[in-house]
Ligand SMILES: Nc1ncnc2c1ncn2[C@@H]1O[C@H](COP(=O)(O)OP(=O)(O)O)[C@@H](O)[C@H]1O
């Protein structure tokens with residue numbers, strides 16, 4: 001067995017190809033190729049009869065293997081993410097967007113790649129708030145986002161009642177979102193928050209918080225997502241399909257807010273590409289900040 005040590009952090013743990021594979025995929029390398037590289041690293045260490053290696057040595061060896069495979073760009077990214085981990089820069093990622101666009105799927109994949117243990121859905125925050133605050137007190141949080149308008153008495157003023165209802169729910173759930181963010185900032189921990197209630201402009205973001213708005217390009221694509229989701233969850237496709245127009249109007253509103261607040265909007269066509277686009281953007285922005293710091 002090869003033992004990995006990190007003298008700085010007094011860490012000792014058995015070499016795991018799985019852990020190394022994951023850290024290589026973080027650099028945008030396909031999982032199959034990452035596995036091959038991790039296997040080659042392990043083989044080389046075994047051939048050299050190494051029983052104790054430092055994380056620094058594994059980094060250098062992995063970097064070299066990536067270069068040997070002609071993956072220069074990935075090698076550069078790999079070193080960046082390792083450096084970021086060592087610097088212990090806590091990051092929070094917020095993924096907004098209408099229901100069904102793929103936020104929770106993307107959040108799970110990002111969490112896996114970045115090794116982030118905490119993924120919180122604003123649906124869950126809303127659910128907790130529902131238990132504490134009675135419908136008589138705060139009716140809008142007790143409905144789906146696209147039905148919240150039925151529970152409120154819009155002030156008039158010519159705005160869309162659907163959007164007014166949605167805004168009211170977002171405003172209330174944002175109180176819970178801010179609490180979760182505050183906690184993450186206080187602990188200095190990494191977190192991913194995803195949900196329809198993450199609308200640009202409603203929560204205050206600090207440095208190293210990164211927000212993205214996820215969209216689908218067409219009604220047909222969105223329909224397909226609801227059918228797909230219904231295959232493994234109890235959320236029936238029909239319920240959302242009946243409200244497709246409202247859901248797309250909410251998407252339009254969120255996108256408008258994103259443009260106003262300079263939040264990046266990413267159309268989720270292929271999951272892999274969406275996740276890579278976020279990773280790439282995160283890397284660029286973190287690199288700028290670390291450079292400045
Ligand atoms: N890029 C994609 N291509 C095809 N299907 C996707 C993509 N992203 C997500 N999905 C699927 O669409 C469905 C809805 O995604 P989900 O993550 O539940 O959305 P949200 O959290 O935004 O409501 C899921 O079944 C998911 O597997």
Ligand SMILES: O=C(O)[C@@H](COP(=O)(O)O)OP(=O)(O)O
Pocket residue numbers: 097098099100103104121123143144145146195196235
């Ligand atoms: O309010 C809404 O539009 C959805 C948002 O959930 P996500 O699909 O965005 O997670 O919640 P639901 O009504 O299904 O409980």
